[in-house]
Structure formats: structure tokens, C-alpha cells
Amino acid sequence: MTRRAYNFNAGPAALPLEVLQQAQETFVDYNGIGMSLMEISHRSKEYEALNAETASLLLELLGIQSGYQVLFLGGGASMQFAQIPLNFLKPGTVGSYIITGSFSEKAYQEAQIVGEASIAASNKEGKWRSLPKASEIVIDPKSSYVHMTTNNTIEGSQWSDIPDTGGIPLIGDMTSGILSRPIDASKFGMIYAGAQKNLGPSGVTVAVIRDDLLAEEPKHLPVMLRYTTHAKNQSLYNTPPVHSIYMVNLVLKWVKEQGGVEAMEKRNVEKSKLLYDVIDASGGFYSGNIDADSRSIMNVTFRLPSEELEKQFVKESKDHNFVGLAGHRSVGGIRASAYNAVPHEACQALAEFMKDFQQRNS
Ligand SMILES: Cc1ncc(COP(=O)(O)O)c(C=O)c1O
Known part of the structure; x- marks a missing residue:
């Protein structure tokens, strides 16, 4: 029997043993093609099927039937701290941040580099001990979005009630909490998560974005930084992190089976x-x-x-x-x-x- 440690790593973190074993079985020869998945084109029918299946499994597990696109992106969740304001923070508007830990603070700091950002609430003074109450959240009406971290990995806190933003798109960093409990995805304009905690290995970040937020192409941005580029191309505009997405696929199937x-x-x-x-x-x-x-x-x-x-x-x-x-x-x-x-x-x-x-x- 394989000796397994009691793995309490914060991320990259424990993966289901069954998933690791399945990946081991297909590592050298994927589905009888005589090659590993890592050795074939991301434009092959094998990979395209896997890519589509992984996206639809994620939507299913999030309880989303329609109206959102799944993107597989590089650069970790940290890249999203920058890509969110780059795509959504328009001149004359602000990005609002609910700051409940060091990762949400980093997201806010990145937005300040891109444009105007404001703090809708922060519990830093209380040493992050308890999350802001609904009455303590003040959202600037000029906000183009509100950003929050649903589970604070370093501090150890999680939101139970998702704040009401009064129709302003809510963006949730769910890196350390995605699929750990049911969450009403329809409350979010965008959800994102680095894979390396509940979804798979590092190397891919999933972003689930509502269609209306993808309606306009941000032509001022380099093509790779536009969410619309990846949405229009089913995350196959460039070479995606194929192996990481494969592992996410196996983990999603495992979650479903459980x-x-x-x-x-x-x-x-x-x-x-x-x-x-x-x-x-x-x-x-x-x-x-x-x-x-x-x-x-x-x-x-x-x-x-x-x-x-x-x-x-x-x-x-x-x-x-x-x-x-x-x-x-x-x-x-x-x-x-x-x-x-x-x-x-x-x-x-x-x-x-x-x-x-x-x-x-x-
Ligand atoms: C909530 C949260 N956001 C963002 C990040 C940064 O993720 P990455 O290392 O993928 O950039 C982490 C990493 O632990 C995290 O826990």
C-alpha cells in the first residue's frame, strides 16, 4: 500500500489518492493513443473533448446551467488580481474591494496600479478576526465591480452570507474554497480560483465569467490579457496547461462521484x-x-x-x-x-x- 502523509499543506495541497492513481495509469498512454496527453496537440480531438468536458463539469458542480463561460488561464490567481481591473475598470469608475485578508489586500493593491480602487469594507484593524457585517459594507455607486475573497486562506475565515452589491457585478476569489460547499453562483458576475487547492495541481486558474461581462472587447489591452480572447476561443487561443486541466477534470469527476x-x-x-x-x-x-x-x-x-x-x-x-x-x-x-x-x-x-x-x- 502507498504510504500517504497526513497532508495539511495550504496549496499546492492534497489531491485525492484515486485521482493520482488514475493519472498514473494514463500518464504514459492516454486512452490507448500510444502517447501521453502531454505529448499531443491541444487542437487534437482528444484534448478538445477533455477541455469541453472539464468546463461543463465545473459549471455543473457550481450549479450553473447557462449564461457563464469557463476560462482556463495561466499566471495563477495572482494574475487575476491584475487582469480583473485591466478588463473591467473603466475610466470614471472604481473597483471596490472588500478586504478580509492579505490576498484581498493584494488584489486591491493591483487595482490601484491599474486605476481607481476603493475599499468597501476592511477588517484589518480587527486583525481579520471576524468578517464585516452587511451594514459595514459601503459600495461606491461608481463601482464597475466589487471584489471579495470568499475564503481567506492565510487568516482562516470564510463568508457565510454573500454580500448584496445592489446589481454591481460581484467578483469572488474562491481559490481556497471553490467546491468546498454550495454557493449561489448566480450572485457573482465572475468567480475565479487557482487550481492548486480544491481543483487540482498548480498551473491553471479557472475563471467563470457571466456573458454580459464578456460583451465588450477591451481593445486597448494586449490580446492575451483580454478575457474575451479566451472566451471566444474556448481557452484554446494559445497552448493551455494541458496536464493541469486534465488533473482538474479528474478531480471534478471525483467530486461528482462523492x-x-x-x-x-x-x-x-x-x-x-x-x-x-x-x-x-x-x-x-x-x-x-x-x-x-x-x-x-x-x-x-x-x-x-x-x-x-x-x-x-x-x-x-x-x-x-x-x-x-x-x-x-x-x-x-x-x-x-x-x-x-x-x-x-x-x-x-x-x-x-x-x-x-x-x-x-x-
Ligand atoms: C485566496 C487566494 N487568492 C489568491 C492566491 C494566489 O494564488 P496563486 O499563487 O495561484 O497566484 C491564493 C494562494 O494561496 C489564495 O489562497
Whole structure:
């Protein structure tokens, strides 16, 4: 049997074992063609079928029947921080940003380079502990879009209610939360996600864009930077990251087989609860970074009584087959990223390790 680590990496992150095994089987000979998928043209019928199937599976799992295009893009989610204002921020308008963590802050900073950007809400002063309430979000009526991060990977928070933007297109960075729970996609003009957490390996970013936002071609932009270019060409304007898209295809099929996003949510709630319960019952030994009503079911973040103990926790965890538990270098502490592919058993083992560690160190 393959030895698998308890993989709590934040991204690139755990992939389903079944998906890795399937990819291994087809690595050298894809569907009997005598070559791997990486060795054939992206204009071949084999690849074109895969490309179309992957796009339609994603729409299906997001609960979208029509009115949106799926794009497979390069440059990571970070590229979208720039491409969004380049495509949508028109002179005389502003890009509005709800800032709930360092990635949304980066998105805002990129927009400032392109044009005028404003902050609709920010919880930075409260150290990101709880997400802004609806009444705290003030959207400039001149906004051409509102940008938010639905799950904050580094901080460990997630939105439960999607803010009402009063008809202004809402753009959601769902890099660390896509397909982790049902979300009303119709509330968004655009959804995007780097693949390397819940969708597959790094190398491709998916963008799902509503048709009306693709109506006008931004002719002032280089062709590759226009969303319309990729939409008109089914993401085949240039050579796409074929292997990454293949892996996304396998992961989407896996999600569907598991019962779709509803089943994912049920599992993720149970998995994260195992860890949050230990934190809450620890009498303060473990303290969560995020208030209970804003906690993420993907990234569980917490501190220990001292940095020494945190270092020791990480060190000992490695000896117990756990990987990736050190918090992001900007915040420290501990972060357990329990994405869709992280099994229940890994969270159970971590919960036990946490209880044992506390007993030995308090
Ligand atoms: C919410 C969020 N947005 C953006 C990014 C940046 O993604 P990339 O490294 O693909 O540019 C990340 C990466 O972790 C993320 O978690």
C-alpha cells in the first residue's frame, strides 16, 4: 500500500489518492493513443473533448446551467488580481474591494496600479478576526465591480452570507474554497480560483465569467490579457496547461462521484469541527485566530501559548506523519488546511495529536 502523509499543506495541497492513481495509469498512454496527453496537440480531438468536458463539469458542480463561460488561464490567481481591473475598470469608475485578508489586500493593491480602487469594507484593524457585517459594507455607486475573497486562506475565515452589491457585478476569489460547499453562483458576475487547492495541481486558474461581462472587447489591452480572447476561443487561443486541466477534470469527476458540493460541505464541516472542538475545549491552550461565526471549514488557524510551543508542535507533528501545519510566515501559529481531498481520518488523527500534545505540555 502507498504510504500517504497526513497532508495539511495550504496549496499546492492534497489531491485525492484515486485521482493520482488514475493519472498514473494514463500518464504514459492516454486512452490507448500510444502517447501521453502531454505529448499531443491541444487542437487534437482528444484534448478538445477533455477541455469541453472539464468546463461543463465545473459549471455543473457550481450549479450553473447557462449564461457563464469557463476560462482556463495561466499566471495563477495572482494574475487575476491584475487582469480583473485591466478588463473591467473603466475610466470614471472604481473597483471596490472588500478586504478580509492579505490576498484581498493584494488584489486591491493591483487595482490601484491599474486605476481607481476603493475599499468597501476592511477588517484589518480587527486583525481579520471576524468578517464585516452587511451594514459595514459601503459600495461606491461608481463601482464597475466589487471584489471579495470568499475564503481567506492565510487568516482562516470564510463568508457565510454573500454580500448584496445592489446589481454591481460581484467578483469572488474562491481559490481556497471553490467546491468546498454550495454557493449561489448566480450572485457573482465572475468567480475565479487557482487550481492548486480544491481543483487540482498548480498551473491553471479557472475563471467563470457571466456573458454580459464578456460583451465588450477591451481593445486597448494586449490580446492575451483580454478575457474575451479566451472566451471566444474556448481557452484554446494559445497552448493551455494541458496536464493541469486534465488533473482538474479528474478531480471534478471525483467530486461528482462523492456526491457533489453538498457531500463535500458535509464532510468538510465534520472534519473542521473535529479540530475546532479540540481548540474550544482546550481551556485556552489552543486559541483560534478567527471568531466562531467567521471560521473557515478549509483553513483552521490557531495559536499555542508560546512560539516555542508552536515550534515544538510543528516539529513533533512531523514525526507523527503530519505535513504542512506551520502557519503562514506572515501570521505564525498553526494552520491546518483540510481541503476537499484531505480525508476525515487525517483530521481525526490531528485532533488526537492536539489533545495528546496539550496533555504533555500544560
Ligand atoms: C485566496 C487566494 N487568492 C489568491 C492566491 C494566489 O494564488 P496563486 O499563487 O495561484 O497566484 C491564493 C494562494 O494561496 C489564495 O489562497
